[in-house]
Amino acid sequence: MTRLRVAFLGPLASFSHQAAADSFSKLTADLLPHASFADAFAALQNKEVDYAVIPCENSTNGSVVQTLDLLADREDAYTDVKVCGEHYLTVHHCLLARKGLYPGGWAEYDGSITKLYTHPQAWGQCENFLSKHFKGVERQDVSSTSKAAEIVSKDMVERGAAIASRFAAEHHGTDVLREDIEDRADNTTRFLILRNVLSERSAQLEFEQPSPPTVGGQTAQLTHKTLITFTIDHSSPGALANALLIFKAHGLNLTTINTRPSLKKPWQYIFFVECGKTASEGNGEAVRNALHDLRQVTETCRDFGTWKDQLRASNV
Amino acid sequence: MTRLRVAFLGPLASFSHQAAADSFSKLTADLLPHASFADAFAALQNKEVDYAVIPCENSTNGSVVQTLDLLADREDAYTDVKVCGEHYLTVHHCLLARKGLYPGGWAEYDGSITKLYTHPQAWGQCENFLSKHFKGVERQDVSSTSKAAEIVSKDMVERGAAIASRFAAEHHGTDVLREDIEDRADNTTRFLILRNVLSERSAQLEFEQPSPPTVGGQTAQLTHKTLITFTIDHSSPGALANALLIFKAHGLNLTTINTRPSLKKPWQYIFFVECGKTASEGNGEAVRNALHDLRQVTETCRDFGTWKDQLRASNV
Structure with missing residues (x-):
């Protein structure tokens, strides 16, 4: 059988990538990053992919408005798109640093980090940890938590740290200084798994959840x-x-x-x-x-x- | 009678300011800018103000999540706040420039504007106009449309223009090069007028809508x-x-x-x-x-x- 193609919201090592990897872990599938929700919907409608894994709701922040607007399909652009599954991903954030920068780990951390990188939404999700350990440290917004991990993995000049997932740490090869730094342990994102109803490949296969x-x-x-x-x-x-x-x-x-x-x-x-x-x-x-x-x-x-x-x- | 105090989401000359001015135009009221929705709610609960004018929904973008989260009042912080009125404000954007910069107005505009300023949301609301007349011109996000008007009113170096309301143009003393540059003529924001039910001043007065x-x-x-x-x-x-x-x-x-x-x-x-x-x-x-x-x-x-x-x- 040819490999399944699954769209997710990029970049690589995003939470959407993780959700797609979890959902299709038992299947032979190529997971393909897409630049926007609309790109993923269009790729699915055009049968460039068989499935798309799209966040629709977060237990703390509520519904993802962009996803609702695509499902609203006011222009009848995605008539062949249907939901065939869902996946719940609990959002755990870690503090990441360049490999080897702090060989003693968090236990021996000396307070020398001068800049933090993450997606704007993640600051608020880790406020307790940040205000306790990084009060006054410069914060740089970046486009995704995965991008933050990538930046610190390559940064040889500054003492920067990223807030991102363990999945992103593994992807970009950074150290994890501290795990589970989020305020709410139950912060969970729900993803919808969408398929094209006309796609023979996804129709042949009964979609298998974990x-x-x-x-x-x-x-x-x-x-x-x-x-x-x-x-x-x-x-x-x-x-x-x-x-x-x-x-x-x-x-x-x-x-x-x-x-x-x-x-x-x-x-x-x-x-x-x-x-x-x-x-x-x-x-x-x-x-x-x-x-x-x-x-x-x-x-x-x-x-x-x-x-x-x-x-x-x-x-x- | 002492003057009424009305909170709105600042800065001065914001759409919220305009909504407050419209709603209280027939009353003697001091309109007071507040830095955030939460500040306005707190000022109302603490009786520092008698009323607050808060956007709750836009006909194109949908509900204002921050306002819903304050009305959710999960911590019982705003127990004395109630809704006593509403106001619909149609969002009209104008292209503003420093007074006298283009004395011939839009009719004689020579294409020399090199930078545009506005709130991030306004770009999308004027996309047709911008792609027709300002393709490729640098765009600078600022914190509010009013701030954009203020910047171009003071800028003596660049040839900048702002996208903001006529209300903001009048407040900051800029010229209006072009009116109604928004894509949708029916884009309307609904504001709730909130009062403190324990405030004697707002209780004495039956709130008068226009x-x-x-x-x-x-x-x-x-x-x-x-x-x-x-x-x-x-x-x-x-x-x-x-x-x-x-x-x-x-x-x-x-x-x-x-x-x-x-x-x-x-x-x-x-x-x-x-x-x-x-x-x-x-x-x-x-x-x-x-x-x-x-x-x-x-x-x-x-x-x-x-x-x-x-x-x-x-x-x-």
């Missing part, structure tokens, strides 16, 4: 989630409540709701609803019936696919 | 909107649908739904629901009854106040 965890020797029962997007007639009172009622009527529990501007008229929205059945019998018929009813009360309505719930699995 | 528009000599009938935030037990199937059903049961139409992470446990949310009655009789009793019922099915539930719907008024 094995579900086992409880007492038994494989934990998995439930499924479904993503549906829709727009409603906002001038019709109760239209939104009526649409949401349909999920309940078919026994589908709402797990998330997001909205984005429709961009057709101000203050009209595209709704993103994820739903699932709590029982394990699968959602197929309930989803089909719900979609049928939704099409009666919505202006537009799109089924973005059904996949195994990995959160419930990991929480068992 | 007069509602008139239709055929008649004042347009206004409806009201109410903001309610709540959290639910996510382990209980149907909990969200049950909560949303309550609004419908009391005749309250859902106009927006937003979610933010609860930060208590990953993948649990704070829901922000705005609702209103389509009839004009006011929402008082329906909201009271809905809140009573909501408290039975939610974990936490907060009434953020009821105010006159200015969108319906302006759309009549």
Whole structure:
């Protein structure tokens, strides 16, 4: 079989790269960096890749708006894209330095680092550690945590350190001075695994998630989630409540709701609803019936696919 | 009567300043710039100001996450803050230059501007104009459109131009080379007007919005909107649908739904629901009854106040 092609948001050694590597660890796949979310979506629609691994939500920062805007697909540019899986990646940050710069490690660290590099979002995620150990030290924003690791791996002049993942440290060959420097141990990013429904290669293969965890020797029962997007007639009172009622009527529990501007008229929205059945019998018929009813009360309505719930699995 | 004090997100001549000036134009008020949303919320809670005017949503970019996070009030820091009004400000950008730099105005503009200044978000909002007339010209991000206007008003060396509002041009005394250079004429920001419910000054005064528009000599009938935030037990199937059903049961139409992470446990949310009655009789009793019922099915539930719907008024 030819190798699968999987798009992720670059650069190499990004958290998206790590999520793609985790998700496809049991498959023979080429993981391909893409410069933007839109590039990854376009590559998937054009069948240049079979899958794309895209962050959609972070447990601390909330939804990733760029991803929602691509799923909104206001120009019908990504009609063949569907969700076929998800992956939860807990975000652990490390303090990295050039190999050999501090041979004694953190235990013997002498306070000589003069500059820190990371992605702007990571500063806030490590504030407790930074204010305790690096108060007043210059901070340089860079475009990714992986880039930060790359910079310190090559820097022979300054005493710089990077905040990035262990995955990035291994990729760029830096030392890890200190692990788990993030404020919140539970900060987790959820990635959607997208496929092109017309791609024969991804259709032939039933996408395999990493094995579900086992409880007492038994494989934990998995439930499924479904993503549906829709727009409603906002001038019709109760239209939104009526649409949401349909999920309940078919026994589908709402797990998330997001909205984005429709961009057709101000203050009209595209709704993103994820739903699932709590029982394990699968959602197929309930989803089909719900979609049928939704099409009666919505202006537009799109089924973005059904996949195994990995959160419930990991929480068992 | 002592003058009212109104907080807005600075600097002077920002869009928030303009929204505050519009909203309080008929009242004697001191408009006071604040460095951050959190500063404005704190000043309001501490009664250093009577009102705060805070952007909550843009028709193109969607919800303002920082504002939702302050309204989420996870630490109970702003318990006395409620919404008492709203204001819609259509975002019009202008091309500004130092007074007298181009005495012939845009008609005689010779292509000699070498640098552009504005807030990062404004580039994207004027892309059509910029790619037509300023392709390849250096772009300098600055912290606000007002700051951009200030820079070009003082710059005696470079031929710089700013993208900012007419309000900022008047404040900083620049020329307006070209008006309405934005791509979307309908790009509008909605501001919430917040008050401290314990403040006697704002309690004495019934807050006056600018007069509602008139239709055929008649004042347009206004409806009201109410903001309610709540959290639910996510382990209980149907909990969200049950909560949303309550609004419908009391005749309250859902106009927006937003979610933010609860930060208590990953993948649990704070829901922000705005609702209103389509009839004009006011929402008082329906909201009271809905809140009573909501408290039975939610974990936490907060009434953020009821105010006159200015969108319906302006759309009549």
